[in-house]
Amino acid sequence: MTQLDMTPGAQIPRTDVGPQTAATQALSSAAYRDGSFRELAAKLGATLKDGRFALFEPSVGEAFSRAVIDRTLPAKRLPLVPSHGTDARMVVEHCLAAQELRNARDRQLSLVTLVCGLLFLPGTLVWLAAFQVRAVAKKKLAPLKEKKVLSAKERRLSAEQSFFSTLALLVAFGIAALFAIRPPIGGPWSLYVRLMMVAPVVGWFIAKRICLRSTIDLRSRWGGLLDGGVVAATVPKAVPRDDLDRKAADLRASLERLTAEQETNIHHYAGKKGLLGTGMRWVTVEMNEDLRPAAGHADFRTFHRWDLAKKIAERLGGVAASELPGGTMPHVSVQHWVVQDLPEGADEIGRPGTPEMDGYRMRDFGIQQIANRQTIGTDTDANVAAQLVLHNGQVVATVIVKITILGSNLRVSAYGHALGPLNGLFTAKPKPKEVKIPKTGKFWEEKTVILPLVDDDEVVRQAIRAPFMKIPGLLVWLGGALVLPEPFCLRQAWTDPTWARRAMSDSVLYTAQPLFNAVQATTIEFLADHDVDVERFTNRSNISRSENQGVRPFKADVYDAG
Known part of the structure; x- marks a missing residue:
């Protein structure tokens, strides 16, 4: 660049x-x-x-x-x-x-x-x-x-x-x-x-x-x-x-x-509008099981959400590399984001003015504090974001990883977001101004007349x-x-919808799967290192991968629950 x-x-x-x-x-x-x-x-x-x-x-x-x-x-x-x-x-x-x-x-x-x-x-x-x-x-x-x-x-x-x-x-x-x-x-x-x-x-x-x-x-x-x-x-x-x-x-x-504001790591979720700036959520991949010590261990080694989040971020940063010729993925940008919840009809966003902020960005220790505390019941959470800019910026694919611990239950959720191409108005090239009129003597036929570039x-x-x-x-x-x-x-x-263009839709679908796999594989490895029984997590991961063979985008933020 x-x-x-x-x-x-x-x-x-x-x-x-x-x-x-x-x-x-x-x-x-x-x-x-x-x-x-x-x-x-x-x-x-x-x-x-x-x-x-x-x-x-x-x-x-x-x-x-x-x-x-x-x-x-x-x-x-x-x-x-x-x-x-x-x-x-x-x-x-x-x-x-x-x-x-x-x-x-x-x-x-x-x-x-x-x-x-x-x-x-x-x-x-x-x-x-x-x-x-x-x-x-x-x-x-x-x-x-x-x-x-x-x-x-x-x-x-x-x-x-x-x-x-x-x-x-x-x-x-x-x-x-x-x-x-x-x-x-x-x-x-x-x-x-x-x-x-x-x-x-x-x-x-x-x-x-x-x-x-x-x-x-x-x-x-x-x-x-x-x-x-x-x-x-x-x-x-x-x-x-x-x-x-x-x-x-x-x-x-x-x-x-x-x-500087474009580099912020404070983002906002606004209901059915999705994560502002990244588009609506189109898929959810979950891995949710209780934590049990592995065989031969009285208990597993404790850890914080931030420890697992860092490990996932490290793995996602290297997921683009491939040992096969031509298999390298487009560049994956990985960051830790703080996501704040907003009402769908909100007409303004805000960012904290606390000492943890450095301009428009929250410092790492501030994100770590949010990640390590219980965020259920609050409007703020810390997530890992992996983002790919595809088709020369016409498509932005984002995978958000959210880690939740409730009691002895661990849930690792990966959400896919897609921001579609710009409206065709912005990609329309300048054309001569013209109009079709009937031909003189042959009114059933038309001819094209070039109009002045600047009219009266x-x-x-x-x-x-x-x-x-x-x-x-x-x-x-x-x-x-x-x-x-x-x-x-x-x-x-x-933007126009992502799913109206075949190539762009495939790009979003295909690039998301390696990221989902990396999140689940890293989670299992991390749990195994902390003496957690990973059999159930491995089974859940295999089932998830099987289901994702035919994954289809859907309105993940629309709930028919009255």
Whole structure:
């Protein structure tokens, strides 16, 4: 893994994030995307906050970047769920880079809007009213675009909205022509009346060139990320110019805080949502028997849960090795996690503020204390986690090992969790905008017409939003925003089910079995070393392995118990 970072000094973008490249770059590409932010609701099922004017609505990239930046970088924000299999900092840096590119474009558009729009405000308002009608019509027709067959009522609605959209522009053109040919007033003001309807059109032509150049740049970065190219996320604002540059220092500190939080070992279980950040539980493998001394021993040697947990963690760390050519498993990351229980509907997570914490991580002795005490009846437990990042980060497979001792009964449970691939919206590459229309003279045949990359409505939308780039709160109020789900995990918020893809499903199923076997084998060896009769445990392990020959994923956290 190559990660270039020279701190302090010139910022050199990181070019590789190891086995999680695909997921990281797919999420990063969303910052550069165009299209209406209504797609986020239609394709992701995301929650959107509606604005007051359809003309001010953000694009997909604008809404995504603003939502992620506002959620991850403020000094006073809610804790984040770690994004396994993803470099969250790189995604946020791409959001900052995309925002800076749009700000550079908006500075140029603001000048055009000021000269050609604000100075000729009466005419500008007429044109804006026409495009607002078109924006409202487009918003109403957006749900119909996903349908292949429309009902009679839907066809009538489509025709009505198209008519009103065209009529609004014709009215604006008529007023412009009337005022240009015969202004309603005479004298020196007649020249202003003539220009007030024409100047916004001139500004539109200038703005279109700016918008087109920006869109081509953003789409090239979007496509470059998905093609696996090296697209640098340069964030000059995070590099302090001197010791007094507090704004850059604060931004840099926020990014470092984000990186540190992703390495936390405090995790949260939220009912049917599963272990936050790792997905829902899909299988449970148990080995549960009473502890009895082995033959020839009056009693077995006592041990703590932490002793067995350490032994299991050591074995899982070496399970990837194979004596057979090509048999080596993908890298298995093994850690000791503290898991806290949350209600399924909780909208916030928390982490302890005790002396056992070192930043966002609990020190080993703190985890050991939790592991060695009785946790039945509490909301906190210590587990061993073995995690594999598969399919370039598109799948994260996790096995959680929980050890429970009640009286003389030992239960070793292994739970499989799976985090599926990102939604297809994030892996869709930029395509030319096109539409199919009937051929002239052969109406029963269709032809494909390539549409302009930036249409008239998009130019007006970008130009009217540009002057407010320094007031993001007002833009949200005017045009709306993306509402992120809480507790927020950058990776888990946009996933599709793992089990809808054959190769990914097999990867999760197959990689889990060696981990389950290693847990049970290590437990038996550990008990034998402590003079425990392992016959029953061995039988239980053999039965478990037999059952797992045909294991199928199921909703392990759904109990039909009333």
